[in-house]
Amino acid sequence: MSAPTTKKPTVTEREARQVAEAAREQDWRKPSFAKELFLGRFRLDLIHPHPLPADEDVQRGEEFLSRLREFCETKIDSALIEREARIPDEVIAGLKELGALGMKIDTKYGGLGLTQVYYNRALSLVGSANPAVGALLSAHQSIGVPQPLKIFGTQQQKDTFLPRCARTDISAFLLTEPDVGSDPARLATTAVPDGDDYVLDGVKLWTTNGVVADLLVVMARVPKTEDSKGGITAFVVEADSPGITVENRNAFMGLRGIENGVTRFHQVRVPAANRIGAEGAGLKIALTTLNTGRLSLPAMCVGAGKWCLKIAREWSAAREQWGKPVALHEAVGSKISFIAATTFALEAVVDLSSQMADENRNDIRIEAALAKLYGSEMACLMADELVQIRGGRGFETAESLAARGERAVPAEQLLRDLRINRIFEGSTEIMHLLIAREAVDAHLSVAGDLIDPDKSLQDKAKAGANAGVFYAKWLPKLVAGPGQLPTSYGDFRHGVDLAPHLRYVERHARKLARSTFYAMSRWQGRMETKQGFLGRVVDIGAELFAMSAACVRAELLRRQGDHGREAYLLADAFCRQARIRVDELFNRLWSNTDDLDRKVVKGVLGGSFEWLERGIVDPSGEGPWIADATPGPSQRDNVRRPFG
Numbered sequence: 001m002s003a004p005t006t007k008k009p010t011v012t013e014r015e016a017r018q019v020a021e022a023a024r025e026q027d028w029r030k031p032s033f034a035k036e037l038f039l040g041r042f043r044l045d046l047i048h049p050h051p052l053p054a055d056e057d058v059q060r061g062e063e064f065l066s067r068l069r070e071f072c073e074t075k076i077d078s079a080l081i082e083r084e085a086r087i088p089d090e091v092i093a094g095l096k097e098l099g100a101l102g103m104k105i106d107t108k109y110g111g112l113g114l115t116q117v118y119y120n121r122a123l124s125l126v127g128s129a130n131p132a133v134g135a136l137l138s139a140h141q142s143i144g145v146p147q148p149l150k151i152f153g154t155q156q157q158k159d160t161f162l163p164r165c166a167r168t169d170i171s172a173f174l175l176t177e178p179d180v181g182s183d184p185a186r187l188a189t190t191a192v193p194d195g196d197d198y199v200l201d202g203v204k205l206w207t208t209n210g211v212v213a214d215l216l217v218v219m220a221r222v223p224k225t226e227d228s229k230g231g232i233t234a235f236v237v238e239a240d241s242p243g244i245t246v247e248n249r250n251a252f253m254g255l256r257g258i259e260n261g262v263t264r265f266h267q268v269r270v271p272a273a274n275r276i277g278a279e280g281a282g283l284k285i286a287l288t289t290l291n292t293g294r295l296s297l298p299a300m301c302v303g304a305g306k307w308c309l310k311i312a313r314e315w316s317a318a319r320e321q322w323g324k325p326v327a328l329h330e331a332v333g334s335k336i337s338f339i340a341a342t343t344f345a346l347e348a349v350v351d352l353s354s355q356m357a358d359e360n361r362n363d364i365r366i367e368a369a370l371a372k373l374y375g376s377e378m379a380c381l382m383a384d385e386l387v388q389i390r391g392g393r394g395f396e397t398a399e400s401l402a403a404r405g406e407r408a409v410p411a412e413q414l415l416r417d418l419r420i421n422r423i424f425e426g427s428t429e430i431m432h433l434l435i436a437r438e439a440v441d442a443h444l445s446v447a448g449d450l451i452d453p454d455k456s457l458q459d460k461a462k463a464g465a466n467a468g469v470f471y472a473k474w475l476p477k478l479v480a481g482p483g484q485l486p487t488s489y490g491d492f493r494h495g496v497d498l499a500p501h502l503r504y505v506e507r508h509a510r511k512l513a514r515s516t517f518y519a520m521s522r523w524q525g526r527m528e529t530k531q532g533f534l535g536r537v538v539d540i541g542a543e544l545f546a547m548s549a550a551c552v553r554a555e556l557l558r559r560q561g562d563h564g565r566e567a568y569l570l571a572d573a574f575c576r577q578a579r580i581r582v583d584e585l586f587n588r589l590w591s592n593t594d595d596l597d598r599k600v601v602k603g604v605l606g607g608s609f610e611w612l613e614r615g616i617v618d619p620s621g622e623g624p625w626i627a628d629a630t631p632g633p634s635q636r637d638n639v640r641r642p643f644g
Contacts, residue, residue: 040513061118102166120299127300132257142293144171172209231280245634254416298375305343348553483507
């Protein structure tokens with residue numbers, strides 16, 4: 001066995017992109033509403049009528065939610081978790097007894113077998129009680145051991161590990177390293193084959209659940225040999241294996257109860273039988289796992305929005321200024337309307353995406369990514385507006401409010417807790433690029449060779465011919481559509497008329513596709529560097545998707561007789577607010593400061609504006625920007641703290 005390397009992988013930008021591209025799911029075997037939307041095709045038939053869960057799934061899910069609600073109300077003390085920055089052992093024991101560790105695990109392995117819809121509703125409920133508890137359950141089931149084994153594990157692996165994950169063992173997912181975030185091509189942790197084992201060496205950072213985990217999913221690089229291409233590979237690792245040291249329990253501005261750490265591997269032996277999938281398949285496994293795993297985060301954002309609405313309603317009715325409740329002042333009322341409408345739309349997006357995941361009729365990789373992106377951004381805005389509505393009390397801690405005799409409303413805590421969601425499981429910036437890549441996949445499939453500098457003239461000529469055929473059929477369809485007919489979508493007209501909003505979505509989906517095509521024609525190979533443009537394209541798609549989901553959900557509730565009139569009003573309000581944002585984003589596609597911003601950034605990095613930094617004192621401590629992650633034995637105490 002060769003010694004572990006201490007040299008970090010050095011890769012070019014092109015090589016890094018190739019690694020990411022190889023990990024993508026290349027095929028579209030099932031229809032995708034969001035993919036069609038970006039191509040200018042408004043396929044309402046893919047989401048309307050709204051899909052519904054089976055009766056037995058509803059009964060099982062509702063029964064569990066009832067037990068979980070009682071547990072959250074009586075056993076989870078969010079103020080205690082915030083104060084002590086730790087989830088009490090008895091809370092974890094209670095969750096295990098409820099079966100909450102196995103919500104998504106099949107009943108034959110001892111799990112509850114909940115659908116994605118009810119799993120997400122459970123996370124929304126738990127997350128409202130305390131976001132750190134929601135994060136623990138989500139990291140364990142959405143990206144930890146259960147999900148990748150469900151999709152890619154062998155039967156032996158499922159039989160061995162899933163019963164443990166369902167009832168007793170907490171799992172964690174370890175990909176990020178001190179110098180590796182969204183660029184996995186530079187992954188430094190190694191897994192060197194040695195007989196029937198692999199030997200792991202490296203350091204992992206921000207290991208959610210890593211401090212308390214019993215089982216780990218670890219991504220490590222297998223060296224390339226004559227017999228194997230190697231590559232980034234996934235392993236199930238026992239967290240108490242010799243050579244594993246949890247070197248630090250990290251602390252953050254929010255989610256103070258989260259068990260997140262730094263984990264070092266030194267000569268850790270892992271049986272080859274614990275490898276998930278083939279060598280080199282690790283990133284594909286991670287991305288596929290996240291296709292539905294990403295839905296857990298916006299589900300908890302839905303819970304946050306509901307709580308924001310509850311507090312805003314109660315406070316704004318009780319607080320009076322200038323002779324009337326503050327809610328009746330337009331400046332405050334508009335914020336409440338935004339929170340109510342956005343919460344409705346976000347729940348519509350999550351429920352629709354979750355039900356489509358359960359039915360497995362559609363490919364929801366873009367829908368799930370849009371839900372994560374949109375939910376994390378809008379939840380932060382809603383929490384910020386709640387703090388503003390509460391005024392000074394919004395900035396004051398719940399503990400301080402209680403100490404002086406007022407209701408202990410943790411509005412500022414929610415704002416801190418939600419902030420990480422714009423970074424977790426793919427930052428907003430990375431999500432923009434990921435979704436944009438999927439959105440332009442059809443174009444790259446037919447015309448990608450035209451802009452690839454490594455392709456031969458023969459390949460480019462062939463690509464040109466294929467592109468000509470594709471665009472000759474596609475472009476004319478972007479000129480006109482149902483959105484221009486005043487009678488279209490008439491079945492969404494019941495008191496409040498939602499049909500104009502769906503016509504707006506149809507027209508602007510075509511406009512978005514035309515804009516994307518024009519940009520590709522204009523920038524060609526440089527398109528991938530236009531991140532500002534691509535981000536706005538994705539944001540427009542997210543708004544159009546949310547508008548569609550909101551209208552479809554409103555019609556579902558109307559047909560079910562479940563607050564249909566109120567749902568139509570909320571959908572109308574949301575769509576009108578969203579249309580203002582979409583119009584602005586379209587304007588900013590071509591009228592922006594992107595080029596000027598690049599010049600300013602070059603000046604900042606080049607030191608041209610250092611004079612602007614004068615007149616301050618930097619309170620930062622000493623130390624490197626990025627901690628040393630050289631493989632080797634740990635020099636620190638092991639702070640691992642398993643429950644039970």
